[in-house]
Amino acid sequence: MIRLHHVPGSRSMRVLWLLEELGLEYELKTWSLTDGSLRSPEFRAMSPAGRIPALEIDGRSIFESGAIVEYLAERHPGAGLAPPVGEASRADYLEWVHFAETQANILQNLNFHHIFLRPVEARSVAMTKLDTKRLEVTMKALEAHLEGRDWLLGVFSAADCMLGFNLDAMFRFVRSEGFPNIAAYRARVEARPAYARAVAAGGASMYAQDFYEVSDG
Ligand SMILES: N[C@@H](CCC(=O)N[C@@H](CS)C(=O)NCC(=O)O)C(=O)O
Structure with a gap:
């Protein structure tokens, strides 16, 4: 079982997209950035800084999107999504x-x-x-x-x-x-196509505006 702890439009999109590129089956558990739930003991047991994403996989959980992405790519070398150790x-x-x-x-x-x-x-x-x-x-x-x-x-x-x-x-x-x-x-x-599937599964951008001007205060 692979379960991705996710917030739409957040860094968990990286992992969701990679899971789709790899064609893996997964469950999504969606959290909120604003309701305090990321500070709960349940979530912090998986991601100690209370940050999204966390991935449950291989009987444990992994936090930090970069670590998860590297781990998944290395777990599936046949997909060719990470150059092997030692390659230039x-x-x-x-x-x-x-x-x-x-x-x-x-x-x-x-x-x-x-x-x-x-x-x-x-x-x-x-x-x-x-x-x-x-x-x-x-x-x-x-x-x-x-x-x-x-x-x-x-x-x-x-x-x-x-x-x-x-x-x-x-x-x-x-x-x-x-x-x-x-x-x-x-x-x-x-x-x-895998990116489009990830967006469809994970929810789109959190932005309400196309562009944010820097105001002079
Ligand atoms: N370096 C971490 C950063 C994780 C991170 O800051 N995630 C944001 C969402 S994109 C978050 O959980 N924010 C909640 C908070 O800062 O309380 C990673 O790449 O996983």
Whole structure:
């Protein structure tokens, strides 16, 4: 039995998408980010920081989306979604798996700045501008890396499941002009049948606006 602990539009989408790419059977248990249930002993037994996702698999639970994605890809070597240990492209793969989380942390900050933090007066324009700049730096790096590549490693890999999750958020905080390679990459992600199945099963984006301007306060 594989059970994914999930919140729509959250990092559990990475795992859900990879489960679909691998053609595995799974159950979804959906939680809320706002009702306090992630702080419950039941959930913290699976994910000690009270964060989504957690995956029940092989008689235990695993937390941290990157760890889960790496574990699943390695558990199914025949799918070819992770370069084997010792192969040259393994370092590239690990870099992009972890880069995705660096970028997701900035996106998470921007979600707080623009959407979640209450009261609104508690939001900081300076921090919002700083995080928007920091996001732009990661997007420029990604844009340059995708030049001449369809996927992060050239061929599709589990690193794309890690980074592909971020795509829904990126252009809500930084305008898409100047990022044609990222826009084309996003179209390739959305055209994958497994991605479409994951979105259908897991619920769509949490964003109510296409773009969030940085207000001058
Ligand atoms: N590095 C962790 C981050 C997990 C994380 O922050 N998840 C968010 C949802 S995308 C969450 O559970 N937030 C609840 C909270 O911060 O209380 C991972 O990749 O799994």
